[in-house]
Amino acid sequence: MVTLPSLKGLQAFEAAARAGSFAAAAEELSVSAAAVSQLIRAVEEQMGRKLFHRVNRRVVLTEAGVEMLPRLTMAFQEIGSVSRELGGDAFRPRLVVSVPPSMAMGWLSQRLAGFVTSHGAVDISLRGDDDPVPFDRELIDIRLTYGPHYREHPTEDIVQDAVYPVCAPGLADTVKPEGLASLPLIHTGWGPTGASFPSWHNWFEAAGIEAGRAAQRGLSANSSRAALDLAISGLGVALAQGIYCAAALEDGRLVRPLAPALELRQPYCLTIPERSARRDVVAAFRQWLIDECRRVVGSPALR
Template sequence: MQRRLPPLNALKAFEAAARHLSFTRAADELFVTQAAVSHQIKALEDFLSMKLFIRRNRTLLLTEEGQAYFLELKDIFKSLQDATERLLARGSKGAITVAMPPSFASQWLVPRISKFSNAHPDIDVRIKAVDYDEGFLQDDVDVAIYYGKGRWSGVQADKLHTEFLTPLCSPLLFNGPKPLLSLNDLKHHVLLHDSSRSAWKDWLKQVGVHGVNVNQGPVFSHSMLVLQAAALGQGIALGNTILARPELDAGRLIIPFPDKVESRDAFYLVCDQSQADLGKIAAFREWILALVEEEQDDV
């Protein structure tokens, strides 16, 4: 049985005009003239043998039939758009944009990104180091790294490392005139803070240490700045063992005490749920999760 379908261009013109309730705005969106849109609508109305619009002076309204038709076509066009995006995402070639906090970019991903490039030479990685509210996946970003508890709606969120917080300091400070023999010795040193002073306060409470003034010491906007200050001997940082790994491996920082507390928050790999298992996003996701699992086993 032969399918009786209207011309696609006529449907596109109708959907745009019905959405805007304007032939002029529909023409601008479709990059055609207003006369061309009007012609397409007339052709569609002739094909259907019914009126879809009511034209009153400068006002454009949908007929009852036009409104019903538009509501169904709107969902069909959305499905077509989603199907096209999924198909394009299947392609392994191209570029992938990954957004994340600057500290995670500089301390963790950048030193490792060549491994992904070697495994997937046909995918160019674009790293976007930005500060933004958690839970907000921008339109120009394929994959993001969020820091929090993983409670974001509408996205696929994969937890990366299990993280621990522990005091970190320079070897010069550790071997300096003020010994660091126990956690109580923290009261004799400058504390370095990441964003706020609450982290030190919570950590000391959990390990049962009292009498340390957490209301002193500088506050930095990013974790990497705290680690840099600590490596220069300017004080003691409460560091994330994952982000501090380059400084620890290089000997610029040491862990003076065995005490550590598992962080309530963690870094998460985040992407659109519908894209998680497709194309370049799936390749990046599989790579980073496998690498994290391998490194976690080594901790």
């Protein structure tokens, strides 16, 4: 009969691998870092395989450790769920959702109540993250991105969006496309680590308009949400994704000048690690989020 490694040893490994250090695991488990090291070494000796490379004071997962981590994480999550149920506490599934910062600030946070109402009580951790995100270390269940970034995990395209010139009412109610260059423009940049966002230069070029240096002047923001807020404040015309500006167009805080949309180069994508894909709450949130994104992008206000 095969002798199984100790549960405490496996727990020490999972915590250290997820947190990235023995010290962090020791704090989580309320033991010393030396105890964590001894527990992990005992597991390695029993299995006959190294789980960490120990380089100076750093630890790096070996190939065996990388293979074990997601399976152990899922196992300990299941043990925790069973423990809560047997302990008599009402079971509340936990869901870790990661989205771009602009989506976390307002767009998704304002809509989560709809999911909770339809699905029931759930403990949701909403994270606004730039790419890349550490799926296993942070136990992320589902990640929404602009464009595919994580082909090592199951990823699907969910909807194609566009950017629309938008501004506050009164600023450009009757302006024609060629007249946009004379208005204050709001530029959006996602920085060197972000995806390439369409610029006003791209928009004027697609519309067949020679804007010259006017396309480079104006305000700028490094997030889609900030650019949208500047437009709502009446400070200029922004190029906003439909998913963000549809609600403001519907309630009249923004209007669309008589100007064409410019389709984004990439779709929005959902990534769900295999360790999370079989969980009912993840499957329910996936379908709800896809439906919500498609409903907003298909708003009549964007046609």
